[in-house]
Amino acid sequence: TQLLEQSPQFLSIQEGENLTVYCNSSSVFSSLQWYRQEPGEGPVLLVTVVTGGEVKKLKRLTFQFGDARKDSSLHITAAQPGDTGLYLCAGALNAGNMLTFGGGTRLMVKP
Amino acid sequence: NAGVTQTPKFRILKIGQSMTLQCAQDMNHNYMYWYRQDPGMGLKLIYYSVGAGITDKGEVPNGYNVSRSTTEDFPLRLELAAPSQTSVYFCASRGGPWGQPQHFGDGTRLSIL
Numbered sequence: 001t002q003l004l005e006q007s008p009q010f011l012s013i014q015e016g017e018n019l020t021v022y023c024n025s026s027s028v029f030s031s032l033q034w035y036r037q038e039p040g041e042g043p044v045l046l047v048t049v050v051t052g053g054e055v056k057k058l059k060r061l062t063f064q065f066g067d068a069r070k071d072s073s074l075h076i077t078a079a080q081p082g083d084t085g086l087y088l089c090a091g092a093l094n095a096g097n098m099l100t101f102g103g104g105t106r107l108m109v110k111p
Numbered sequence: 112n113a114g115v116t117q118t119p120k121f122r123i124l125k126i127g128q129s130m131t132l133q134c135a136q137d138m139n140h141n142y143m144y145w146y147r148q149d150p151g152m153g154l155k156l157i158y159y160s161v162g163a164g165i166t167d168k169g170e171v172p173n174g175y176n177v178s179r180s181t182t183e184d185f186p187l188r189l190e191l192a193a194p195s196q197t198s199v200y201f202c203a204s205r206g207g208p209w210g211q212p213q214h215f216g217d218g219t220r221l222s223i224l
Contacts, residue, residue, distance in 0.1 A: 103153045
């Protein structure tokens with residue numbers, strides 16, 4: 001059982017559609033990060049959220065941290081083929097030095 | 112900007128062989144991490160270091176060892192390679208609090224046959 005559960009594991013959609021990826025846990029995190037990873041490369045940070053209820057926007061991507069800091073979501077509006085990749089959430093417990101990763105959501109956006 | 116550099120990029124080992132995966136960063140970061148990523152999965156922390164001379168175990172440390180003699184380098188050693196250690200290994204570094212990004216290398220793809 002993973003500390004952070006991501007859903008869905010796989011998502012294949014057409015260009016222009018909207019989608020939401022979820023990251024859930026029974027633990028409280030002091031901060032949570034979202035990364036995007038392309039094949040053959042390391043993950044690249046998209047955003048960090050630290051306050052319960054916080055919403056951050058990055059162009060067509062909207063990130064939300066749950067009020068209780070146990071869950072987060074990533075919403076993509078009008079998905080583009082360039083959004084294709086593996087999306088990973090990662091949480092820090094009690095401002096510790098370790099980051100726990102979810103299992104990832106593999107997104108494919110077809111033109 | 113070099114960032115985090117991992118070598119080698121690919122390696123095939125026989126069962127029982129040993130090797131060292133190299134990781135170097137040129138950003139003067141105190142925090143460094145080793146992860147493994149199995150196909151289609153997220154990352155699992157193997158070992159981490161909060162500064163030169165200090166290392167600690169992560170989630171899956173068995174079968175691995177690390178050292179941190181300098182701020183720049185954080186090598187990962189496999190002493191007796193096993194098929195279960197076939198994976199992609201990522202090194203990462205971070206300069207400060209969690210608001211700052213964790214910078215990843217491009218990974219080392221290791222196969223043990």
